[in-house]
Amino acid sequence: MSTTPVALDSRPDGVPEHSAAADFLATDLTGALALAATATAADVDRALRATRRSLADLGALLSPAAAGRLEDMAALAHAASVRRFGRVVRLFAPLYLSNECVSTCTYCGFSSGNEIARRTLSPAEVAAEARTLTERGFRHLLLVAGEHARIISKDYLVECVSALAADVPSVSLETQVWDTATYRRLVEAGCEGLVVYQEVYDRDTYAAVHLKGKKRNYDWRLAAPDRAAEAGMRSLSLGALLGLEPDWRSDVVAVAAHASALLRRWWRCEVAVSLPRMRPAAGDFEPARPVTDREYVQILCALRLALPDVGITLSTRESPAFRDAAFKLGVTQMSAGSQTEPGGYAEPGGAEPQFEVSDTRSPAEVAAALRAAGYDPVWKDTIGARVSDAYPAQSRH
Ligand code: SF4
Numbered sequence: 001m002s003t004t005p006v007a008l009d010s011r012p013d014g015v016p017e018h019s020a021a022a023d024f025l026a027t028d029l030t031g032a033l034a035l036a037a038t039a040t041a042a043d044v045d046r047a048l049r050a051t052r053r054s055l056a057d058l059g060a061l062l063s064p065a066a067a068g069r070l071e072d073m074a075a076l077a078h079a080a081s082v083r084r085f086g087r088v089v090r091l092f093a094p095l096y097l098s099n100e101c102v103s104t105c106t107y108c109g110f111s112s113g114n115e116i117a118r119r120t121l122s123p124a125e126v127a128a129e130a131r132t133l134t135e136r137g138f139r140h141l142l143l144v145a146g147e148h149a150r151i152i153s154k155d156y157l158v159e160c161v162s163a164l165a166a167d168v169p170s171v172s173l174e175t176q177v178w179d180t181a182t183y184r185r186l187v188e189a190g191c192e193g194l195v196v197y198q199e200v201y202d203r204d205t206y207a208a209v210h211l212k213g214k215k216r217n218y219d220w221r222l223a224a225p226d227r228a229a230e231a232g233m234r235s236l237s238l239g240a241l242l243g244l245e246p247d248w249r250s251d252v253v254a255v256a257a258h259a260s261a262l263l264r265r266w267w268r269c270e271v272a273v274s275l276p277r278m279r280p281a282a283g284d285f286e287p288a289r290p291v292t293d294r295e296y297v298q299i300l301c302a303l304r305l306a307l308p309d310v311g312i313t314l315s316t317r318e319s320p321a322f323r324d325a326a327f328k329l330g331v332t333q334m335s336a337g338s339q340t341e342p343g344g345y346a347e348p349g350g351a352e353p354q355f356e357v358s359d360t361r362s363p364a365e366v367a368a369a370l371r372a373a374g375y376d377p378v379w380k381d382t383i384g385a386r387v388s389d390a391y392p393a394q395s396r397h
Pocket residue numbers: 101102103104105108109110111112145146147215
């Protein structure tokens with residue numbers, strides 16, 4: 001009789017060779033992290049003057065020494081953003097499909113241990129939510145769900161994407177991560193983008209906040225954007241949740257290194273980053289170290305200067321006043337009028353939200369604020385095409 005152990009989990013350990021995840025893990029971040037902690041005024045000057053900035057320059061721009069140069073950084077970040085992306089901000093809305101979840105993540109309102117009202121929309125209800133959103137102007141929707149492989153199955157997700165194909169020109173997905181074959185099915189159904197937050201890049205902190213469920217597999221999650229790109233998704237968005245890691249600078253450096261690796265390997269894809277700050281949610285998780293407004297401005301500027309071709313997303317977790325000031329620093333896309341509970345657009349109040357929204361203005365009000373500042377609100381993606389145009393002849397490998 002064979003004694004070969006049965007593979008209970010078909011996911012391989014580690015990340016695939018020749019992937020952005022592997023490139024990221026092979027990147028030496030030591031120098032950038034050292035500069036993020038101890039850069040001198042001269043290091044900051046050098047980073048500000050550079051025409052192409054390295055990860056080490058990013059480290060210097062994130063340092064306490066750079067905090068005193070915020071005005072200079074903001075002016076450069078604004079100029080770089082206008083030069084590369086124009087005065088344009090794309091607006092999108094999250095559409096929550098389900099708050100069912102079998103995973104335990106200490107920071108999330110949907111975590112399996114939380115006694116909350118749970119709801120999963122039928123594909124017809126998803127289409128109704130989408131209609132409400134398209135009537136408000138949106139052409140780009142992000143479908144969001146917790147992790148429950150039976151209730152929020154591959155087939156269910158394909159059905160939801162298919163239900164929107166005729167009416168919504170741009171659909172992205174933020175759910176549990178899947179294999180390449182599933183991403184291919186979703187692409188065929190009409191999904192063009194993947195959003196996957198690594199949440200926190202330090203492996204020990206990652207293990208400490210992801211207590212139960214598939215999300216515990218760090219490497220499988222890290223390589224999800226590679227699998228999505230392989231399957232044909234043209235837009236990849238990644239990020240970290242600021243507040244999980246006491247040293248926020250290390251997560252910003254890691255996100256930038258991962259985004260750079262994706263951009264190099266999947267040069268036809270639009271790559272964007274997002275570093276939301278923690279907001280109150282069911283479960284009452286306390287951030288390890290809240291990021292202040294000034295620090296957050298420094299992060300946005302540093303990212304824009306170090307990653308001139310990468311999109312930056314700013315969510316409704318931020319206040320109206322903060323968003324109105326910050327979008328000029330390099331933000332390329334913002335959510336607006338967000339509801340973080342399933343069914344929250346057509347029938348609010350039927351389920352628990354994932355977190356509290358801070359900017360509660362309507363999409364029209366957000367669009368008006370952008371116009372008042374001389375920016376064009378764009379409801380459908382036009383920025384991605386420009387990113388692809390910028391790299392016409394590069395090889396992926
Ligand atoms: S972060 Fe995602 S996987 Fe974790 S509890 Fe929340 S919905 Fe579930």
